[in-house]
Amino acid sequence: MPTTESKREDILHSALNLFAERGFDATTIPMIANDAKVGAGTIYRYFENKEVLVNTLFQHYVQLFTDTLLEDYPLDHSIRDQFHHLFEGMVRFTHEHEHALYFIKTHNAAYFLDETSRERFEKLLSILRDFLDKGKEEHKIRELPSKALIAIIFGGFLELYKLIRAGEIEASEELLAGVEESCWDAVRSHE
Numbered sequence: 001m002p003t004t005e006s007k008r009e010d011i012l013h014s015a016l017n018l019f020a021e022r023g024f025d026a027t028t029i030p031m032i033a034n035d036a037k038v039g040a041g042t043i044y045r046y047f048e049n050k051e052v053l054v055n056t057l058f059q060h061y062v063q064l065f066t067d068t069l070l071e072d073y074p075l076d077h078s079i080r081d082q083f084h085h086l087f088e089g090m091v092r093f094t095h096e097h098e099h100a101l102y103f104i105k106t107h108n109a110a111y112f113l114d115e116t117s118r119e120r121f122e123k124l125l126s127i128l129r130d131f132l133d134k135g136k137e138e139h140k141i142r143e144l145p146s147k148a149l150i151a152i153i154f155g156g157f158l159e160l161y162k163l164i165r166a167g168e169i170e171a172s173e174e175l176l177a178g179v180e181e182s183c184w185d186a187v188r189s190h191e
Helices: 004-022 029-036 040-046 050-070 079-096 100-107 115-137 146-165 173-187
Strands: none
Touching: 004 029, 004 040, 004 050, 004 100, 029 040, 050 079, 050 100, 050 115, 079 100, 079 115, 079 146, 079 173, 100 146, 115 146, 146 173
């Protein structure tokens, strides 16, 4: 018989997949329940409503992603080394949590996010902005708005993973190294 914790995890896993694939508004509690193989009432034992469920997911995965990026962060290394660390963190996080980065990207400005979700996302953005600002100060990163640079890096990365998930290209170390170098070339200063 499934434990209470495994039911909750099944609900969270199903909700993440459905929110990532369909979006918040097109995903219903009965869809999540069906996918998680629980009754809709079971979901309401754990989460007051769909907004609480999506905020719980968002906060959890933003915190996990933040922790992944900060783990062993090479603060005293070159901007290029720091970029490599961040890129490797994106790869590792996406391998471990297939739909999570796409979910974060597509829901980070949503109307239903609560204050805690917004604060956690702002902390994540500040890590990336600090890296980019330092790189700009050192004339290693292009003088473009940080939001534009973040969009270039994450947009390309997420599109790559969409192709990998669809089976259109195969993930390999060589491919990922080439994509990292391409993302670096897109944001680095060419002076």
